[in-house]
Amino acid sequence: MLARIGCGQVLLRRGRLVELSPTGRAILERESEASASHDTLYGAVKQLVNRAGAQFPAGSTSWLATSTKEGFTALVNQVANAWTDETIALILLDLDAHPEPSPRTLQRLFGFTAAETQLALELARGHNLLDIARARRLSRTTVRSQLASLFVKTQTRRQADLIALLGRVAILP
Structure with missing residues (x-):
């Protein structure tokens, strides 16, 4: 479920990667700009750790927020002695991710039409109304009308x- 919002995990033990979630792997691959050898991925972990400028003691769990686009990583929280062995758990939050709700969930939850669903997904991806209108070859008026319908159906007032x-809905299946 956390993968849907751009959150991955990395487990280290004695200077080696021992477990990696698919989202954790994707974040590290973007960081290393390479595909997935364990040495390359461990190098990407070291880059993130160095950028965060923090210590990660054995037995700890640490939450890191990272943006590959901005070259930014920050330690958000750390719990010492979370593990009884020498494991180090890193929970990586990809700040570049755009959580995207399931189209089916949007239609079931809010009763969106296909066009409204597409607009909602484009907005969730970070696109602006003018670009959405151009890409879908619609007038700005049509897109604004669909947006007004989204506001009514979701009981929101602002974009x-x-x-x-x-x-928030992006975590739902």
Whole structure:
């Protein structure tokens, strides 16, 4: 479920990768700009750790927020002695990810039409109304009318509120 919002996990033990979620792997592959050898991925972990400028003691679980686009990584939280062995768990939050709700969930939850669903997904991906209108070859008036319908169906009043709601709904299957 956390993968749907751009969150991955990496487990390390004695300087080696021992477990990696698919989202964790994707974040590390983007960081290393290469495909998935364990040495390359471990190098990407070291890059993130160095950028965060923090220590990760054995037995700890640490939450890191990272943006490959911005070259930014920050330690958000850390729990010492979370593991009884020498495991280090890193929970990576990809700040570049755009959580995207399931089209089917949007249609069931809010009764969106196919066109409204497509608009909601484009907004969740970070696209603006003018670009959406151009890409879909629709007038701005049509897209704004669809947006107004989304507001009614989701009981939101502003685009920012709608996008925040879509981000929360993104964790649903």
